[in-house]
Amino acid sequence: MxxxxxxxxxxxxxxxxxxxxxxxxxxxxxxxxxxxxxxxxxxxxxxxxxxxxxxxxxxxWRQRSTASLITDSSLDGLSAQEAILIVLQGMFAPNQSRDFLYHLRRLGHSTPNYAEQLAQIETARLSHMSALLAAMGHPPGIAGHKAELLYSYYLGWHERQHGREQHAAESEAAIALIWPYLERKGSEC
Missing domain, CATH: 1.10.10.60 (Homeodomain-like)
Incomplete structure (x- = not known):
């Protein structure tokens, strides 16, 4: 054949x-x-x-998981809050490529070039989320801290999901748990 x-x-x-x-x-x-x-x-x-x-x-992977999201024109015209919710739904969605980041992080531990690529990707992700949080009304410093915490939560959550079948309800619960922290509080102004 x-x-x-x-x-x-x-x-x-x-x-x-x-x-x-x-x-x-x-x-x-x-x-x-x-x-x-x-x-x-x-x-x-x-x-x-x-x-x-x-x-x-x-x-x-960079194009699929980061660049396309940052330049997603379907987010144009949405409020910052709506855009953040869509980003969170993408971050925590059950998907077949979720372990890509898990494996790339491990590869980065032994190969500096991959660690550097991952650092660039994560910088872009953090910058994007920080900008969305600032657009939602958070002062820039607080927006940056909240973006860092959110990303750490995301990494830990995905680490715990590694090798497990993920369900939509778990994704929704993850978003519900972090959302109150992301909301703007009056004392932050």
Whole structure:
């Protein structure tokens, strides 16, 4: 039977899913090629090596999970409060790629380049949330502190969800728990 011609996008999508499931160790080129029904030679049409493949996968995740959210035009015209709720729903939503961050953090512990990429992504995320909180009426310093606390809560929550099936009710409960802290209080002015 003839082999399928896998596109660069096919490789990236499968690599993304495998990394989210099992981290860097799940990116075995021969196994990925079999899953795609192609030869591993097609991998080298698009990627110099596994490291360049992993960089493209991380770039894809950055685009999906951070850049696209920050530039999401569907949030235009919403109040800051409504926009924050939508962002929170995305952050805590049950999804299949939620362990991507878990595996990237572990990879960053051993590889400074990935730690640096993650730091850039997290800086963008914190800056965006801080701006939304400031638009909701929080003074800039307090908005920054609340964004930091929210992100720490998010990381801890996802760490506890690792390897578990996540349900919508758990996501809603996570948002309900943090929301009162994010609301603007009169004494913050």
């Amino acid at each position: 003839p082999k399928k011609i896998a596109t660069e996008e096919d490789w990236i999508q499968l690599g993304f899913a495998q990394f989210a499931e099992g981290g860097e160790g799940a990116l075995v080129i021969e196994r990925l090629a079999r899953s795609l029904g192609t030869s591993k030679t097609s991998f080298y049409w698009y990627f110099k090596d596994r490291a360049s493949f992993l960089r493209r996968i991380i770039d894809e």
